[in-house]
Amino acid sequence: MLRGDITRAIRDAVMTELAVVGYGRLSIEAVARRAGVGKTAIYRRWSNKLEMVLEIVSDVAGRSVPLPDTGSFAGDLQLLLMIVSRALQHRIASQIIPDLMAEASRNPQIAETLQKALRTHQQAVGDKLIGQAVARGELPAGTDPELAVDLLLGPLYWRLAVARTPLPDDYLDKMIEAVTAALKATG
Amino acid sequence: MLRGDITRAIRDAVMTELAVVGYGRLSIEAVARRAGVGKTAIYRRWSNKLEMVLEIVSDVAGRSVPLPDTGSFAGDLQLLLMIVSRALQHRIASQIIPDLMAEASRNPQIAETLQKALRTHQQAVGDKLIGQAVARGELPAGTDPELAVDLLLGPLYWRLAVARTPLPDDYLDKMIEAVTAALKATG
């Protein structure tokens, strides 16, 4: 019986508000104002700020990166980096993710939610990616998928979400080359 | 005439409070409580929360990483990674840095301060590191120092400050191997 358009307005407002002021300063009243909605409409759906944010965020983050299989490691890598870099250059996402990550380090519930929504999936993608490459003989058998994920996501995350420096045109290509060489070396 | 011990107590309290609740929820009253100090003592030194945090943080962050020169690229790399990983595993630092980074994306003053205190210095270290290695012939001439910094700091930052996963014993060694191979490949 809850109206869908209202719910959607609230969800949007929460994401925007998260991006603008961060979780620490997010207030229900501001969300209601931004959504053009009464506080009652919010409290009818969620019982407090934490529950609301967790539900909304985990819902959005749940729809995540597909598992690539292009037939070659270089292709998989290129596709994955494109997808991730596009996601991390999204205005809202690049504001919200670092903020929630920081918040997660002091709030176990947020940590757990993000863990489920992001990290687990990432590692699964990484495992598959490396597994395929090893099976094809493109990477040595001992290649560590965990290190691989760090080498892949770390620099991108660092640059796009932390340092907030734009990507030069050939950056992703260089990264593919670099990461490939790195992983071959650590087998 | 301001008492030094009081000032020091406040500085410590600010750092701790930043780590515990983050910038967004940091309150002058909580800082005063934690420092065992009157609010007046704080307002006698700084005129508001932002000014106080900026001054204290930039002071702490100013004392930063030395420029390594061990005579070989592998040695430089090992030393640098050790220093950085130790810093990022420090309880207070690993809480405060991601929090302020997230805050910086919405507060230009914080962004500028962090830029000065951290990023500029990092890039200088990176430039020197790569420059030395190129001069010694350990890396190809075209090696991009910016990409190098990303490849070095990204994975460490990602793992220690974001994912908060502990480092296996051989992790840094693997990283050195991987990054060296990566940089040689992109020349």
Place this chain on the structure above:
DNA sequence: GAACGGCGGAACGCAACCGTTACGTCCTGG
């Protein structure tokens, strides 16, 4: 021993936000 000034503590008025409640409106289904 008196003046000075930083100190902690307490209280101020103001603002924002919490979570809740009461009310009147509007839409929908029966």
Place this chain on the structure above:
DNA sequence: CCAGGACGTAACGGTTGCGTTCCGCCGTTC
């Protein structure tokens, strides 16, 4: 045509924090 329920608005009492002010205490300086 009427009942039900979700809606926005407004107000509630309570909490927290702001930045300021005033007080009495105490160590320093002259």
